[in-house]
Amino acid sequence: MSLGDDHQSSGGYGGAGQTRTRLPDGDGDGHGTSRRGGRSSSRSLVTMVGVVVLLVAAIAFANRGGDDSAGSDDAAADTPKTSATAPSGTRPVQAGFAHDAQGAQSAAANYAVALGSDGMFDKAKRDAILQAIIVPGRVADFETTLDKAYSPSFNKNVGLNENGSAPKGYTFVSRTSPIGTKVTERSADSATVEVWCSGLLGLAGQNSTSPVTNSWFTITMKLEWVNGDWKIVTHSQKDGPAPIPGDDRASSADEMAKAVQEYGGFTYAR
Template sequence: MSLGDEREGSGGYGGTGQTRTRLPESTGDVYGGARRGGRSSSRSLVTVVGVVVLLIAAIAFANRGGDDSGSPGGDENQPNSSTTAASGARPVEGKIGGIPAGFTQDEQGAESAAANYSVALGSAEMFNTARRHEIVNTVYAPDVATRRQADLDSAYSSEEFLANIGLEKDGVAPPGQTFISRVIPVGTKTTSFSTSAATVEVWYTSLFGLSGEGSTNPVSESWYTTTYQLKWVNNDWKVTDFEQKDGPVPVGRDQRASTADDMTKAVEEYGGFTYAR
């Protein structure tokens, strides 16, 4: 995770029996910024239509009689079931410094390692010096960890960087506020693999900001893809390098933002996962 980033339809007319369809104002790609509006009077209709569409899709899928994605008549734009389905492999049982460890020496193990390491490297614990050193020494290859440690110490101790995200000089939140930095992997993909090295992409969403009264950097959601270079070292996968890019970013729903109190409670009360491919 790069340190310089600041995280960041239809309507009815009551009583007339008429329904107006409201089209997006922009004719461009919806991912280019067009937002969908909605009114409460039409949401029940939208819900019913949505359920019907899902039911039809489910019936059609059930009647396919198997995975035909490899056949000439299949939709080449749809992922194979093996691409997105869970592998069925059990998550690792071991941990080092609270971080999952002991991944298998195969593509599934490399993808699981990358997902779990992204969670650790994107956590609020990285802003604590002692804990950061422990995380880096756990997830990075030994010949890389020392060099990375110095770079990260320099970045995380920068008063300008800490001030920009609303933290105090020692990397803690101001009184009455809670600092939130949390990564939630959505999916993984291996782009190259051998028994000694692997390249794995992790697509994830992150929550970042300060929750509490007077916060100047409220918790926001961002989407990234990080490509990890992994090496098989001491019977486990370890990070040697990574590169982050924005997105893919989905269209935001029209949901009301939660209160600072609700957000703080959610992060404190809902625990994380051990990720397995």
């Protein structure tokens, strides 16, 4: 069970809070998923141990049916009129990722989204995600490592309650957006993929001591083809490449919280 390679999704974990994205197509090796550079040690820890919920959402959608046999004109006519946070696709992913270089890149991009989501701060969601995206033989190791990392003291250190929930009046933001992918090694049943990402992390709200900030980082994943799909064997992260910051005015805490609530996170990339 996983995301497919037809580049579509109709929702995510949390239903109407999800949207769809699609990165440019190309040949499998021509694209150029733990965490964020330039932050406190606690933020670095989030990025290094992350693995998540949006993926679980997309996986759930993969079990739904649909029919994309209509032509492009019909598809355009049938496009639903939705709110900003509603799913934009009309047909969910049907099967796992393709058994080729592009399929490995698609898997890595989506796993990067999972690695950076707020679902990792919830024990039940985190375990479900690990079961879905990690090779079976490594799941127990990942669970042990992440249970230690996402401790009550760690949650408090990033501004959350001990159980990983956001304090009343605040909106917790943890999102990763893939910018591009690159295969660095490949064999018939394994691939090493680098995913260049941008991420958001912090608490949106008045008087927040951990305001939402942006970072740039690259996640390297070693994937194996197991039981008909790509699964993570190992993953690591390094800072950058980071562009020169622009002249954008930083939004207020209220503006940021509103944006997070109104714009759903992505469930399917590439």
